[in-house]
Amino acid sequence: MLSKKTKYGIKALVYLARQEDRVPVQISVISKSENISRKFLESILLTLRKNGILGSKKGKGGGYYLLKDPKDIPMTTIMRLLEGPIAMVPCVSLNFYEKCDDCPDENACAVHNVMLKVRDNTLEIFRNTTLADLSD
Amino acid sequence: MLSKKTKYGIKALVYLARQEDRVPVQISVISKSENISRKFLESILLTLRKNGILGSKKGKGGGYYLLKDPKDIPMTTIMRLLEGPIAMVPCVSLNFYEKCDDCPDENACAVHNVMLKVRDNTLEIFRNTTLADLSD
DNA sequence: CATTATCCTACTAAATCGATAGGAATAAAG
DNA sequence: CTTTATTCCTATCGATTTAGTAGGATAATG
Numbered sequence: 561m562l563s564k565k566t567k568y569g570i571k572a573l574v575y576l577a578r579q580e581d582r583v584p585v586q587i588s589v590i591s592k593s594e595n596i597s598r599k600f601l602e603s604i605l606l607t608l609r610k611n612g613i614l615g616s617k618k619g620k621g622g623g624y625y626l627l628k629d630p631k632d633i634p635m636t637t638i639m640r641l642l643e644g645p646i647a648m649v650p651c652v653s654l655n656f657y658e659k660c661d662d663c664p665d666e667n668a669c670a671v672h673n674v675m676l677k678v679r680d681n682t683l684e685i686f687r688n689t690t691l692a693d694l695s696d
Numbered sequence: 697m698l699s700k701k702t703k704y705g706i707k708a709l710v711y712l713a714r715q716e717d718r719v720p721v722q723i724s725v726i727s728k729s730e731n732i733s734r735k736f737l738e739s740i741l742l743t744l745r746k747n748g749i750l751g752s753k754k755g756k757g758g759g760y761y762l763l764k765d766p767k768d769i770p771m772t773t774i775m776r777l778l779e780g781p782i783a784m785v786p787c788v789s790l791n792f793y794e795k796c797d798d799c800p801d802e803n804a805c806a807v808h809n810v811m812l813k814v815r816d817n818t819l820e821i822f823r824n825t826t827l828a829d830l831s832d
Numbered sequence: 833c834a835t836t837a838t839c840c841t842a843c844t845a846a847a848t849c850g851a852t853a854g855g856a857a858t859a860a861a862g
Numbered sequence: 863c864t865t866t867a868t869t870c871c872t873a874t875c876g877a878t879t880t881a882g883t884a885g886g887a888t889a890a891t892g
Contacts, residue, residue, distance in 0.1 A: 682818065
């Protein structure tokens, strides 16, 4: 299940992508429009900024804005940043790989093999979907 | 992320599917073979039995056994039973549907639409994969 | 009746989730 | 230079979920 953090993060990014110019948008504006707790959204936007997706400006007229063109931000990037691994088990994760304690041989593991298939399919979708696609 | 419960459950089912005859297998045998905590596995097998996947026999020579042919047990059934929804958001779930609090219009929601696509793909895989496939 | 197994309920420690609180830092406007 | 508006940052918190554990009840076998 997708966390609210990720869901809210995506919604906020879509909101920013739909802005015509790159003028900073305040947290409170997004939070009201998308029905997201202001403080919670604040922490989400902060991590997006710290990871190079958003820029920010303090003080009056400040807010957040996209640093890149929406079509250059794939879902894989957003998901990995906010949600973590895309795979359902760590042993089939590309970016968050971890060996299973209980499993002596990955290639012989039935779970491993189905989940590999699922990951490939999901990854394919996320790779081919950018923030621009979401914003249409 | 897949819970250990689901992962262990699948592994145990595969173990049972690989048995030649339908003789009951004791929890402790499976737990040792698959490196799963005995007590934890006990509770997992219990829910599988309560949901018509496994049969059980008490006392000496007792244990758990599959009630159906492995090829008649699709991953969808196992997943929904142990893990819950297959979808990443409740608003695109077939069996565990729930409306989002924050979302006034599902069809206009960017998150909804990507996740619908992901669900379709994942579902397709799980529908076409049975316990028999996992056991090969 | 003794042994061997599942059955069942309840409990628990640790982690994660979804926030919330409150002030510091900074930028703009007057 | 002061006020106001905003992000920045750290810390905390209650609820829920996860991954078990404990211990006895129940039933089948010999």
